[in-house]
Amino acid sequence: MKIAIAGATGRMGKMLIEAVLNTSDAQLVGALEHTSCPQLGEDAGSFLGKKTGVQISSDVAAVLANAEFLIDFTRPEGTMAHLAMAEKTGTKMIIGTTGLSADQITNLKKASSKLAIVFAPNMSVGVNATFKLLEIAAKMLNQGYDIEIIEAHHRHKVDAPSGTALKMGEVIADALGERLDDVAVYAREGHTGERKEGSIGFATIRGGDIVGDHTVLFAGDGERIEISHKSSSRQSYAQGSLRAARFLQTQSSGLYDMQDVLGLRK
Ligand SMILES: NC(=O)c1ccc[n+]([C@@H]2O[C@H](COP(=O)([O-])OP(=O)(O)OC[C@H]3O[C@@H](n4cnc5c(N)ncnc54)[C@H](O)[C@@H]3O)[C@@H](O)[C@H]2O)c1
Numbered sequence: 001m002k003i004a005i006a007g008a009t010g011r012m013g014k015m016l017i018e019a020v021l022n023t024s025d026a027q028l029v030g031a032l033e034h035t036s037c038p039q040l041g042e043d044a045g046s047f048l049g050k051k052t053g054v055q056i057s058s059d060v061a062a063v064l065a066n067a068e069f070l071i072d073f074t075r076p077e078g079t080m081a082h083l084a085m086a087e088k089t090g091t092k093m094i095i096g097t098t099g100l101s102a103d104q105i106t107n108l109k110k111a112s113s114k115l116a117i118v119f120a121p122n123m124s125v126g127v128n129a130t131f132k133l134l135e136i137a138a139k140m141l142n143q144g145y146d147i148e149i150i151e152a153h154h155r156h157k158v159d160a161p162s163g164t165a166l167k168m169g170e171v172i173a174d175a176l177g178e179r180l181d182d183v184a185v186y187a188r189e190g191h192t193g194e195r196k197e198g199s200i201g202f203a204t205i206r207g208g209d210i211v212g213d214h215t216v217l218f219a220g221d222g223e224r225i226e227i228s229h230k231s232s233s234r235q236s237y238a239q240g241s242l243r244a245a246r247f248l249q250t251q252s253s254g255l256y257d258m259q260d261v262l263g264l265r266k
């Protein structure tokens, strides 16, 4: 698999470069960064003390012309710019960027009529298994349990709630026959009044180097059930992304997520 990495100097970009270099069926063919990145022109493996022969570049057209796959963990505006070029070059995309707007997701859907894309807020196997556990729990605890989603991430994270927390909310709302937009409560402050029955609350913690923790609390009378996932390394996201690339080898178009990649779709 000829793979280019976008956001090559970021937390995920570096993890992905290392994973590609250590994977026998993958070859690093490009490393993208935005035009003001100080490391442009450096070898993409220099942070590992390795020479890969791939320079960090901001030339999206040139990098994508040479790549079968682009793994993109950047920012929504970067991902959209890369997508526009990938549509021209036919480079399949694995997108982990979170915080996309509804319009940006509509653009992804349009592009996927001709381009194969995996787009998922969390590439780890464990989180995607947790989505299934939440679906089962929500169906079993659909009366008398208040649902709250608590997520914690490092101090550098720029979007909230996390894409994973929002997806957990969607999975639960869907299992309960609701639309997340109708039942979500994203913030509480001041005199909020009593909790609205059937709402799904979100709470966000940001601090230190927390890789990513998610807990869904089902709070009933006299008991609480918690379903938690905790990431201790970004490796699980990188390995999931490589699984997504392998999955896309046999797809010529369509928008997929990790449930498709892992064969978990019902
Ligand atoms: N889906 C998942 O499994 C998963 C896992 C971890 C992180 N993420 C998401 O991935 C994204 C990146 O996370 P991170 O911790 O690596 O962030 P980061 O800030 O460490 O890295 C982002 C990289 O993108 C680059 N970038 C920023 N804006 C750009 C633009 N407009 N064009 C091109 N490049 C641009 C930055 O220079 C940087 O190298 C976030 O949205 C995060 O929520 C998703």
Ligand SMILES: O=C(O)C1=N[C@H](C(=O)O)CCC1
Residues within 6 Å of the ligand: 098, 121, 122, 153, 154, 157, 158, 161, 162, 163, 164, 165, 211, 212
């Ligand atoms: O570190 C981040 O940023 C993460 N973002 C994803 C999200 O928003 O859910 C996945 C977990 C890590």
